[in-house]
Amino acid sequence: MSARVETMRLHGYFRSSAAWRVRIGLNLKGIAAAHASVHLPHREQSAAPYRALNPQGLVPALETEGQVLVQSLAILEWLEETHPTPPFLPADPAGRARVRALALVPACDIHPLQNLRVLRYLKREYGRDQAALDTWARHWNALGLEALEAMLAGHPQTGQFCHGDAPGLADICLVPQLGSARRFGLDLRAYPTLSRIDAACAELPAFADAAPDRQPDAQ
C-alpha cells in the first residue's frame, strides 16, 4: 500500500468502536498515522494527561499538526474534507444524507448505550451482573440493527456496500458495531443484508487491518 506519510497520531484503544471507525477511515484514505494506546480498563482516558488532549475523556482523539480533533464522526468528516480521495460520501446531497443517517444509527442510537462507561454505571449503581449487562447491550444492538437492516434491505441504492459498490461512512460505522453486537452474543443471522456487507468489508485490507485483534494493544 502506498501510504502517504503524515504527522498524525491516533489516540485510541483496540476495542473501542469509535477508535476502530477512525482506523478504518485512515486506512481507506491511505494515511499511515502513529497509534497511541489509551488503556480504557485502566481508566487512562480519565487521567490528566489524556484529559489535557480531550476534556471529554473519551477515545479517539486525532493529533495532527498542532490540532487535536475529537469525536469520531467529526474526525471522519475532517478526513473527507482534507483528503477527498477516495470519497467516504457520495457527491449528491440526497445520497450524502442517506449515508450520514446510516452512520448515525450506530453512532448515536446503539454505541453510546452499550459502551464501557454505561455498562460500568449499570454495574456500580444498579448492581447488575455481566449477564444483565449483556442483555442490556443486546437489546440496544438489536433495536438499532433491525432498523439498519430495514433501511438497507431492498433499497435501490444499497449495493455491495451500504451505498453503492464502494465502502463509505456508513460501512465504517457498521462494521465496528457488528463487532460489538457479536461480542455481546447477539445472533447476527437476523440481519442478512448487514452480514453480507460486513463480509464484503472484511475482504478489504483497510477494514481487515483495522480490526481490534490486529492492533498492537490487543490483549
Add this chain to the structure above:
Amino acid sequence: MSARVETMRLHGYFRSSAAWRVRIGLNLKGIAAAHASVHLPHREQSAAPYRALNPQGLVPALETEGQVLVQSLAILEWLEETHPTPPFLPADPAGRARVRALALVPACDIHPLQNLRVLRYLKREYGRDQAALDTWARHWNALGLEALEAMLAGHPQTGQFCHGDAPGLADICLVPQLGSARRFGLDLRAYPTLSRIDAACAELPAFADAAPDRQPDAQ
C-alpha cells in the same frame, strides 16, 4: 421574516430534542416547513404509518420532494449543503471539525442516554421510579455538559456563540440539550459558558420560535 416557500414537512414532537434541533435549523435557513406531530407518549412513532416513513421509529423525519430524510444531524448537514446561506459550519476544515465535535457531544453522548425509550426501558425492565430516572438523566447530562464547558470556556474560537459570533451546528445541538437538562432538574450554574451562549441564542427568533412551548402540539 422573508421565508422561502418550500415543500418540506417535518415530522416531529414538541418535546423531542432531535426534532427541536431541526426546527432551529429550518428557522435559521429561513425555510417555512409544514409540521406534522408524531405523538411519542401515544407511541405513534412505533405504529405502521410512521414506520413506513422511518423504519427506525424515531423522530424527526423531513419529507422533501419525494425523499424522506432521517437522523437530525444528517438532516442538518443536508440543509447546509442544499441551503448554504447563512452557514451552520465555518469554512475551514479545522473549524468545521471543532463545530461538529461540539455538536456530537450532546447528539451522541448525552441525548441518546436520556431519551424517552431509554427511560421507559429502565422503568419497565429495572423497575426504576421517576426520581431514579431523573438521577440517571442528570448524571449523563452533567458528564456531557461538563465536557462541553471545558471545550468552550476560554477557547480562542468561542465567541458570542459556540464558534465565533454567529450561531451554528453546535448551538443548534446545545440549546435543546440544555432544555432537557433543565427539565431533569440539573443546576446549570455549573456551566457559565453554556448558559451565556444559551441566553444569546434565546435572543434570536430562529431559536425562540423553535422552543417546545411555542409548538402547536405542546401540552
